[in-house]
Amino acid sequence: AGRITCPVMTCEPEEQEAYRGQAAEVVAEVGGPVHREVFTTADGAGLDCEIPAPQVRNQRVFDWIDGVLGA
Numbered sequence: 001a002g003r004i005t006c007p008v009m010t011c012e013p014e015e016q017e018a019y020r021g022q023a024a025e026v027v028a029e030v031g032g033p034v035h036r037e038v039f040t041t042a043d044g045a046g047l048d049c050e051i052p053a054p055q056v057r058n059q060r061v062f063d064w065i066d067g068v069l070g071a
Contacts, residue, residue: 001029007068008032011057013039014046035064 008030012023027034037060039045045053
């Protein structure tokens with residue numbers, strides 16, 4: 001992971017049950033710039049994979065991609 005130099009985004013739901021803490025591990029290991037996006041219960045996307053609010057997740061992911069690519 002330390003050889004990854006391109007921008008990386010990690011998604012971390014507040015009430016994550018599976019693989020809790022994995023996003024923090026990725027952030028610590030990746031060699032390039034990392035954006036850590038936390039999803040909360042208040043915004044409706046706090047469960048694993050942001051299942052209750054895919055529109056919230058999708059908007060944030062695509063906004064991040066737009067920012068990275070300068071679209």
